[in-house]
Amino acid sequence: MTSDATPQPYGTPEVPRVAVRGEAHIEVDPEIARITITVSARGTDRRTALDDLTRRNTTVLDLIKSYGDPVEKLETGAFSITPELTRHGRGERIRAYHGRVLITAELSDFTTLGELTTRLADLDLTRVDGPWWALRPDSPAHGEARKQAVHEAVQRAREYAEALGARLTALVELADLGAENATPLTMAAPAGMMRTMAYGAEDAGAPALDLEPQRQSVYAQVNARFTMTPPQL
Template identity: 60%
Template sequence: MSDAPLISVRGEAVLEVEPEIARLSVHVQSQENDRRAALDHLVERNQRCLDLVQSYGEAVEKLETGGLTITPVLKHRRREGDIRAYQGTVWIKIVISDFAVLGELVTRLGDLERTYVNGPDWALRPGSEVYGRAARQAAHEAVARARSYAEALGSRLTGLVELSDEGLYERRSFDQRARRGRPGGRARDRPPVRARPVAGERPARRPR
């Protein structure tokens, strides 16, 4: 093992870029006195929601439906068999790539009966080239910092001993608004949806 001194430094890069996608989380509910009626209404409302989202075609990059649950709602004393209603819930995850339709879609989803919308969450795609740019900038910063330290000690860099990528941290700046639909009602307070910058961060550690 070499006895040459080592310098361990950390490089970090944060890039502010326009978001590439917007994520929405939609919860659809039903509540009826009869279990079967609760299930039927939940399936109907879920399908209505899916049909609406799918009508936007290629503007929707991803559409995912989660598990469907029917839960008994007990009366206050919670005695066995003392059920006053059945509540159904299903969630839908939506990824939007065309922000031009986002505001309209959120509003129309919020108008659906017993449908609750959270979002949008602004983000980059998992394979975005922004992450690579951030990684390269972080590595360059680490090299420059190591070289500066070496010169301050009257030495110079001779090579790379180890490169450690501590992972990617995506910091989202997003405007999260909830749209709540009421039975027979319409969503209120619908400000325009605007994209916010997101930051891709990549730390890199370079021992010398």
């Protein structure tokens, strides 16, 4: 048995409801950038390769740390020492050892980023990839997009009501669809959002790269339901 207190999801002739979706899409400048640095080394024996890799890794870390506050995060990822085998007669022998360390750095100063990237790429057996541009998770841009989506929902509902000679009386429901879509640093950037640089140490004192930060798209969507006065049909 249905009671009179049972909610009416679609409203009633006396208290009709209007359901709308509000959307917002804004573009803002990025707040941080990430680069990855791959440091390599090669030696005829394991110890030589390891010592060389350790020295190069320390040089890279010291250079990055020397930039201070603009470097917001510095992390060491994968590390490997791999033997290179060569066939000799009836057996296999180790020809050399290859070492590799992957380092990730996040910066908030893009002028510093251009200078640091060039200096890193100018080091021997060092590869630089990136930058990947992004917003911080708590960026005000996310809140601004949500506000715009709510305002659009209210405006759209009001226009529907006015078209019927009615007016909005109350908000019944506001549902966040979680549709904002800024690219996080932990995800691969879509096509067109990554620039890759791989250099050897060819020229001394190479000029700083002039990087043009890529603007970030932020989306927000909400569903909203309102009650309104009876329409004038």
